[in-house]
Amino acid sequence: MAKRDARPIADDVIATRGLTKSYQGVVALDDLNLVVPRHSIFGFLGPNGAGKTTTIKLLLGLTRPTSGTAAVVGRDTVGESIDIRQHVGYLAQQPQFYDHLTARETLRFTARLFFRGARTAIEERVAESLDLVGLSARADRPVRGFSGGERQRLGIAQAYVNHPDLLILDEPAASLDPMGRRDVLQVMERLRERTTVFYSTHILDDVERVSDMVAILAKGRLIAEAPVTELLASSGAASYELTYRGPDDGLETRLRGEPWVTSVVTAGMGPLTRLTVGVADERVAEERLLRLALTDERMTVTAFGRTRHSLEDVFMDLVQEGASR
Amino acid sequence: MSGHSATSVDPAAETTWDPGELRLVTTGGWRRGLLPLLRKELGQWWGTRQWVIQALTALAVINGIVALVMASDPSEDPVIVFAQAGMITSALAVIVTAQGAVVGEKQRGTAAWVLSKPVSRPSFLLAKLVSYGIGFGTLWLLLPWAVFNLESRLILGKAPAALPLLEAMGLWGLHLLVYLSLVLALGTFFSSRGPVAAIGIGVVLAGQFLGDLLPISVTTLSPWLLPDLANAVAHGQDVPVSIMTAVVANLVLVLAVTTAALWRFAREEL
Numbered sequence: 066m067a068k069r070d071a072r073p074i075a076d077d078v079i080a081t082r083g084l085t086k087s088y089q090g091v092v093a094l095d096d097l098n099l100v101v102p103r104h105s106i107f108g109f110l111g112p113n114g115a116g117k118t119t120t121i122k123l124l125l126g127l128t129r130p131t132s133g134t135a136a137v138v139g140r141d142t143v144g145e146s147i148d149i150r151q152h153v154g155y156l157a158q159q160p161q162f163y164d165h166l167t168a169r170e171t172l173r174f175t176a177r178l179f180f181r182g183a184r185t186a187i188e189e190r191v192a193e194s195l196d197l198v199g200l201s202a203r204a205d206r207p208v209r210g211f212s213g214g215e216r217q218r219l220g221i222a223q224a225y226v227n228h229p230d231l232l233i234l235d236e237p238a239a240s241l242d243p244m245g246r247r248d249v250l251q252v253m254e255r256l257r258e259r260t261t262v263f264y265s266t267h268i269l270d271d272v273e274r275v276s277d278m279v280a281i282l283a284k285g286r287l288i289a290e291a292p293v294t295e296l297l298a299s300s301g302a303a304s305y306e307l308t309y310r311g312p313d314d315g316l317e318t319r320l321r322g323e324p325w326v327t328s329v330v331t332a333g334m335g336p337l338t339r340l341t342v343g344v345a346d347e348r349v350a351e352e353r354l355l356r357l358a359l360t361d362e363r364m365t366v367t368a369f370g371r372t373r374h375s376l377e378d379v380f381m382d383l384v385q386e387g388a389s390r
Numbered sequence: 391m392s393g394h395s396a397t398s399v400d401p402a403a404e405t406t407w408d409p410g411e412l413r414l415v416t417t418g419g420w421r422r423g424l425l426p427l428l429r430k431e432l433g434q435w436w437g438t439r440q441w442v443i444q445a446l447t448a449l450a451v452i453n454g455i456v457a458l459v460m461a462s463d464p465s466e467d468p469v470i471v472f473a474q475a476g477m478i479t480s481a482l483a484v485i486v487t488a489q490g491a492v493v494g495e496k497q498r499g500t501a502a503w504v505l506s507k508p509v510s511r512p513s514f515l516l517a518k519l520v521s522y523g524i525g526f527g528t529l530w531l532l533l534p535w536a537v538f539n540l541e542s543r544l545i546l547g548k549a550p551a552a553l554p555l556l557e558a559m560g561l562w563g564l565h566l567l568v569y570l571s572l573v574l575a576l577g578t579f580f581s582s583r584g585p586v587a588a589i590g591i592g593v594v595l596a597g598q599f600l601g602d603l604l605p606i607s608v609t610t611l612s613p614w615l616l617p618d619l620a621n622a623v624a625h626g627q628d629v630p631v632s633i634m635t636a637v638v639a640n641l642v643l644v645l646a647v648t649t650a651a652l653w654r655f656a657r658e659e660l
Contacts, residue, residue, distance in 0.1 A: 088659075125506050127660040147422055147508045151414065155506040161499035163430070165438050177426040178507040180412040190412060 078103050078231045078261045079124060083133035086119050093119045095285040096133065101263055101278070103230075106253060108272035108293075109265040111282035112384060117265035118158060120282070121235050125155055138230050151179065154224030154260075158235040160216050164209035168200055168219050171208060172226055179227040194222040198252060214245035221252055225260075232256065234264035238271055250275055269376045279376075283384045296379055304328075304343045305350060307358055308368040310336055314361045323357075325349045341372060415508070423509030424517060431521035444529045447483065452476045452534040453541060460545045469550050469558075469624045472538050477562050477617040478594065480530040481569045484522075485590035488570060491518050492577025492655075493586055502660040511655050518574055519648065526566050535559055550624070558624035561616050561633075564640050568613040569594065571644045575651035578658065606630055611639040 079101035086094040094116040101107045111117050122128045124137050126146025135142040138152045162171050172191040180187060195201045198218035203211070211219065217237065224232055237253070238246040246268070253262055253275055266272060272279055273293060280290040289296060309316075313331075320326050320342060328343035344350035355369050415422070435441055455475045459466050492515070495501035504514060539549050569590065576586040597614030609615040610631045619636055622629045 122502075122660065127502055127505060129659075147418070147510060150506060151508040153506075155503075157499060157503060157506075159499065161503055163434070163500060165434060166430075174426060174430050175507065177429070178423050178504075178509055179415060181415055182412040186412045 076103055077101065077136075079107075079135070079137055079263060081120075081124075081133065081135040084120070084123060084130055084135050085132045086116075086123060086128065087131045092285055094123070097282075097287055099280055099287060099290065101261065103261050104257075105277045106257055106262045106275050107264070108276035108279040109263060109282065110267065110269070110272060110279055110380060111265070112267060115282040116285040117282055118235055119285075121155075121233055121265060124233065125150065125153065151227070152230045154227060154229035154232045156217075156220040156224045156232075156234045156237055158239065160220030160223075162208045162216070162219065162223075165207060167205050167207055168195065168211070168215075168222075169204040171219065172223055175223045176226050190226060194226045197225060197255070198222045199248070213240050214242065214248070217241055217245065217249060218252075221249065225256065229260055232260050232262045232264075234262065236266055237264055238266065238268055246271065269380055273376045281380060281383050288383050288386070293376065297374055297376065303347045303350070304341055304372040305354055306339060306341050306368065306370060306372050307354065307366065308334070308337055308339045309358060309364045309366045310338075311361075311364040313338060314363065316340070316358060316361065316364070319357060320354075323353070325353075337367060420510050420512040422513055423504075423507065424513040427504070427509065427513055427517035428520060431517050432524065435521055435525040441525070441529060444483075444487070444525065445533055448480070448530045448534055449537060451479045451483075452530075453537045455479075456538060457541055457545065460541070464546075467625075468538075468542060468546065469555065470621055472534075473558055473562065473620045473624055474617055476530075476534055477565050477620060478598070480526065480534075480562070480566055481594050481613075482591065483530055484526055484566055484569045485573050485587060485594065487526075488518075488522050488573045489577070489583045489587045489590065491522065492574055493580060493583050496577075496581060496658070496660070505660060511658075512652050515574060515578070515648075515651055515655055519571060522570055522574070523567060526570065527563055531559060531563055531566065551626070554624045554626050558620040561620040561623065561637070564637060564644075565613050565616040565620075567644055568616075568640050568647075571647045571651070575647045575654070578651045578654040610636050611643070613640055613643070616640065 077100050079099060081097050081099045084094060084097040084099075085092065097116075097120060099120075109117055109120070119128070123130055124135055124142055126142050126149060129143060137149045140149045140152075142149060163174075166174065169191055172194050173187060176187050176190050180190070192201070192204075195204050198221050200215065200218055200222060203215065208216070208219065217240065221234070221237065224234070234253075238249045241249060250271055253264070256262060257275075276293050278290070278292050279296060281288050317329050317331055317340065320329050320340070325344055325346040326342055327345050328341075330341040330343075332339045332341070342350070342354060344354070355366070358364060358366050358369075452472065452475055456468055456472050459471045460468050492501070495504075501514070505511065535555070543549050572593065573586060573590045576589055580586050597609075597612070601609055601614040601618075604614075606615070615631070615636055619629055619631075619633060621627075623633065
């Protein structure tokens with residue numbers, strides 16, 4: 066076990082206030098107010114060029130803000146940058162290492178930037194990190210021969226070698242094939258109990274699978290920040306899907322006549338028909354919608370339920386809304 | 391697992407620290423990360439084929455030219471050939487080799503990676519200055535000097551006067567250091583290798599072409615006069631300026647260029 070410094074880690078692992086960054090007059094990040102609680106897996110979403118990497122570089126002290134402040138693990142990113150990096154692990158979007166070093170040497174070099182102590186203790190930590198990402202068998206091969214997936218896994222290992230209080234991962238699965246993506250997500254889930262993970266991505270399936278909270282950035286502005294479940298639940302007006310077999314004996318017309326129905330969209334699916342019914346009153350809809358369909362005995366209802374919005378729907382809606390402002 | 395919670399250091403535990411245990415590096419300030427970075431840089435010099443390539447190139451260029459001249463024209467003074475050819479070619483070698491030391495790391499993203507760790511920016515630059523200084527000093531200064539002594543004995547039957555040549559080698563080392571600090575500093579100001587190499591080589595060549603045209607009071611303050619001074623010193627001749635003035639001026643130049651590099655690199659957006 067390594068000794069940590071005496072200053073406590075803040076409950077909000079990341080807290081920014083009015084964080085802004087401009088490059089030659091072009092605003093890359095605009096007035097970001099973001100709070101990332103401890104022990105969360107926090108997805109930081111946005112289309113390309115939204116300002117995700119800029120934010121990460123500001124948090125790490127690799128660039129300086131034009132205005133505003135940011136604190137990471139309770140320390141100021143401008144004045145206490147080195148102290149912050151002691152507590153943080155970082156994986157770049159396209160991780161780059163010294164090609165002449167092996168994976169083990171890379172981790173040994175990284176570990177020596179954080180720790181002193183017996184060689185055996187360093188080697189144990191290196192071996193543990195290699196094991197975490199399944200690279201033990203390739204540990205003594207030069208990094209120059211590594212595939213994209215292997216580099217990414219080495220990137221996670223080096224980010225974790227100091228057992229950070231905060232892991233910052235910039236697009237950790239972007240360049241990976243489906244197997245590689247699955248592996249990376251598994252590692253992130255494994256780390257959930259041990260650290261806070263803040264990661265940027267535009268792969269929304271991944272976010273839905275592993276994240277507790279998300280923030281969505283568009284054109285440098287934060288347009289949403291909420292727990293994933295809350296974001297999905299609050300998205301758009303309620304609607305229900307009803308799928309049936311048989312003739313449409315005026316069901317659509319009857320539905321349109323109901324005061325609590327706001328829209329009806331019909332889609333043919335071979336012998337089946339699917340109605341997506343937008344409603345103004347969910348309680349009434351749950352009581353009456355299915356009953357209305359079942360009154361016609363020639364119709365067989367094969368499926369009924371509330372429409373489930375995916376994060377992709379929410380993301381697209383929010384980003385388009387944000388872009389039109 | 392180490393503390394992902396807010397673990398505090400128990401002073402009693404500090405005094406009974408198990409030597410087999412990891413401890414956080416607590417060195418602060420500009421030296422943070424210097425030793426591991428220096429170890430890594432030296433490993434790049436001496437743990438790869440780089441030193442073999444540099445050694446063979448230095449021997450072929452410097453000692454090769456000297457051997458050819460000594461064999462073809464015995465009246466030519468080998469010390470002049472050695473010092474002149476050696477100082478100019480080693481300066482060019484520094485520029486060609488070190489042009490990507492900083493720029494290359496910025497372009498590849500390894501600088502951003504290393505500086506995302508608890509490492510100070512001065513350490514990043516100083517580790518390069520020290521390791522390249524050791525590498526070039528060994529392979530482009532000491533090795534050719536040792537071989538020059540040997541080839542003088544073999545071809546001319548006598549070794550050059552030791553002390554004057556050592557003094558000349560000191561000026562040669564300073565000459566190398568000026569160009570090394572210059573090329574590393576240029577790497578902090580530019581984001582591609584082209585301007586770094588062009589300006590570095592331009593400065594070396596300008597010394598060759600303009601050095602004689604400028605007043606000696608000006609060239610004394612530059613590295614351009616150092617090859618002539620080294621020649622004169624190696625032959626025990628009088629020199630037109632104070633060597634100490636030239637040495638101090640060039641040391642100040644190294645300091646100024648390095649300070650400018652540190653200032654610029656502290657503001658680098660990675």
